[in-house]
Amino acid sequence: MDEPVAPAIADTAVPRLPRGVRLVHNEAQGGWMLLAPERVFKADAVSVEILKRCTGQANLGAIVDDLAKAFAGAPRERIHADVVKLLAGLAEKRLLEWG
Amino acid sequence: MTSNGIGIPAPLGLLAELTHRCPLGCPYCSNPIALDNRSGELDSATWARVFREAAGLGVLQVHLSGGEPAARRDLPEIVEAARAAGLYSNLITSAVGLTPQTLSVLADRGLDHVQISIQDSEQASADHIAGYKGASARKRALAAEVVKFGLPLTVNMVVHRANIARVEPMVDLALALGASRIEVAHVQYYGWALENRAALMPTREQVEAAVGQVERLRKIHQGRIVIDAVVPDYYARFPKPCVGGWGRRSLNVTPAGKVLPCHAAEVIPGLEFWNVREHSLAEIWRTSPAFNAFRGDDWMQEPCKSCALKEKDFGGCRCQAFLLAGDACAADPVCHLSPHHALLAPLAAQGADVPYNYRHL
Numbered sequence: 477m478d479e480p481v482a483p484a485i486a487d488t489a490v491p492r493l494p495r496g497v498r499l500v501h502n503e504a505q506g507g508w509m510l511l512a513p514e515r516v517f518k519a520d521a522v523s524v525e526i527l528k529r530c531t532g533q534a535n536l537g538a539i540v541d542d543l544a545k546a547f548a549g550a551p552r553e554r555i556h557a558d559v560v561k562l563l564a565g566l567a568e569k570r571l572l573e574w575g
Numbered sequence: 576m577t578s579n580g581i582g583i584p585a586p587l588g589l590l591a592e593l594t595h596r597c598p599l600g601c602p603y604c605s606n607p608i609a610l611d612n613r614s615g616e617l618d619s620a621t622w623a624r625v626f627r628e629a630a631g632l633g634v635l636q637v638h639l640s641g642g643e644p645a646a647r648r649d650l651p652e653i654v655e656a657a658r659a660a661g662l663y664s665n666l667i668t669s670a671v672g673l674t675p676q677t678l679s680v681l682a683d684r685g686l687d688h689v690q691i692s693i694q695d696s697e698q699a700s701a702d703h704i705a706g707y708k709g710a711s712a713r714k715r716a717l718a719a720e721v722v723k724f725g726l727p728l729t730v731n732m733v734v735h736r737a738n739i740a741r742v743e744p745m746v747d748l749a750l751a752l753g754a755s756r757i758e759v760a761h762v763q764y765y766g767w768a769l770e771n772r773a774a775l776m777p778t779r780e781q782v783e784a785a786v787g788q789v790e791r792l793r794k795i796h797q798g799r800i801v802i803d804a805v806v807p808d809y810y811a812r813f814p815k816p817c818v819g820g821w822g823r824r825s826l827n828v829t830p831a832g833k834v835l836p837c838h839a840a841e842v843i844p845g846l847e848f849w850n851v852r853e854h855s856l857a858e859i860w861r862t863s864p865a866f867n868a869f870r871g872d873d874w875m876q877e878p879c880k881s882c883a884l885k886e887k888d889f890g891g892c893r894c895q896a897f898l899l900a901g902d903a904c905a906a907d908p909v910c911h912l913s914p915h916h917a918l919l920a921p922l923a924a925q926g927a928d929v930p931y932n933y934r935h936l
Contacts, residue, residue: 494727495687495725495726495727496687496688496726496727496755497727498663498687500635500661500663502630502633502635502661504585504631504632504633505585505587505633505635509635511635511636511663511687512727513665513687513688513690513727513729513755513756514636514665514729514756514758514803516587516635516636567798568797568798569801570755570756570798570800570801
């Protein structure tokens with residue numbers, strides 16, 4: 477299977493949700509939603525775990541380490557690739573900033 | 576979208592028309608021809624209750640609109656109430672009458688996003704379209720304030736005969752103003768826009784050029800600015816899935832508290848709309864006659880009823896079906912399968928450089 481090549485993002489880069497992008501929980505919508513100007517995205521369980529850690533405090537490396545700890549069993553490289561793929565996709569849509 | 580247990584989907588968005596008052600006179604205003612007056616407007620406590628009920632129903636985003644929402648002195652309390660209810664708040668403003676001081680208060684009270692309308696990239700034309708001298712300069716100045724406060728900015732550009740040749744400079748202007756998103760919205764012909772249809776209608780060639788430009792600009796500016804487009808109806812072959820389907824995704828509360836499935840719904844005769852002064856939003860969403868009028872497909876006629884796309888476009892727009900075909904249950908005449916589709920070309924051909932009938936009370 478062809479996997480898209482993950483963009484090179486340094487482990488020291490700090491991801492955060494910009495002003496105007498919020499992760500909220502809504503019972504009637506059945507879970508976590510990422511809200512942005514005129515846009516609403518349902519966040520799946522994996523995305524929620526990643527996005528909750530994008531507080532503007534932790535850098536990419538620390539977030540991956542933390543996830544690897546929380547989800548023991550999954551190889552760190554795989555987690556790293558998943559996190560980068562999600563965050564790069566969000567940054568492309570201006571739903572995430574790198575500090 | 577998930578069901579709330581009784582087969583009716585949970586709404587995502589609430590359009591809160593806080594007032595119909597507005598300093599501008601745009602000839603394509605989406606407000607109805609018969610405007611609500613100030614004395615009948617809901618107070619901020621009622622809006623706060625509506626926001627809480629909306630969030631409970633599943634609504635995630637509230638669009639604070641008008642008229643000009645800043646015409647309300649209690650706008651900060653209203654923004655605060657939206658935030659307290661857990662809603663994402665979007666201020667849809669003309670920027671005329673909204674001061675930097677008020678904007679700063681709104682930012683502090685938790686406003687999430689600001690959308691400013693820009694009528695044209697050329698200032699004289701922009702002021703002419705808005706029917707307000709100096710509007711363009713004030714909009715640009717307020718856009719800078721929005722960016723300064725760190726709020727995300729959307730620029731909304733309504734596209735029509737007078738400005739359709741300037742899609743590219745308008746996108747450039749949005750970028751220069753620091754917008755992260757631009758809506759290139761071709762006029763939809765309801766309310767005041769329908770009154771002004773001839774003066775606003777572009778030619779087919781103009782529309783095709785503009786649509787191509789948007790595609791090109793999207794690629795060029797990918798990652799810098801999000802370009803959303805509202806496509807023009809009269810030259811299309813397939814209808815839009817209007818408001819994401821009747822009573823499926825959104826509700827609109829008028830200044831006086833009437834709850835509509837879409838802002839134009841009052842043009843359809845015989846619909847019974849309920850008011851938040853008498854009913855909870857949940858009651859209205861689930862059981863009011865207007866919201867149930869076009870849910871499901873019992874109301875549909877052919878060619879919609881047996882159409883493979885009926886779950887996708889819901890037969891198009893009910894208001895347009897009524898306005899053009901004379902029957903709100905008919906297929907939207909925009910659809911090439913509608914027996915009324917041939918009506919559109921001659922209507923579109925009536926486009927002409929005639930004076931505007933500006934929106935007025």
